[in-house]
Amino acid sequence: MGRYVRSARFPIAGLVALLLLSGCGSEPRQMEANRYADDGYMGMSNSNPNFRMNPTHHNYTKDRQLMRQALREMDLDKRSTILISGAVATVTIHLEDLTPQEAAAIRSDAYLLLKGNVPRYDYRIRFD
Secondary structure (H helix, E strand, C coil): CHHHHHHHHHHHHHHHHHHHHHHHHCCCCCCCCCCCCCCCCCCHHHHCCCCCCCCCCCCHHHHHHHHHHHHHCCCCCCCEEEEEECCEEEEEECCCCCCHHHHHHHHHHHHHHHHHHCCCCEEEEEEC
């Protein structure tokens, strides 16, 4: 019986060696590692838009400035009030004696300019 166990060791050891070496004959593959952006924060500024070091970081003050810049193109920056509440920005434009057609045209143009400058808000444009 001892002789049978010794002779069985060699084929088993050979099979194990064959299985281990069979992976070595395939093409060498290089692992591709995901690299972090070279921002000094291991890519955090790209993955977290509210991180202060992110160049696209905005706060309400900057957003309001961008909205005023958009309204300045229509010469409405001095005649408007902007109220930001979460994801909704209410823009009140102070103009007198507007016909409904003029108000609709101004509302449409202002909406397009505001949405183009700061697209993250839902805009409500009112007249006072």
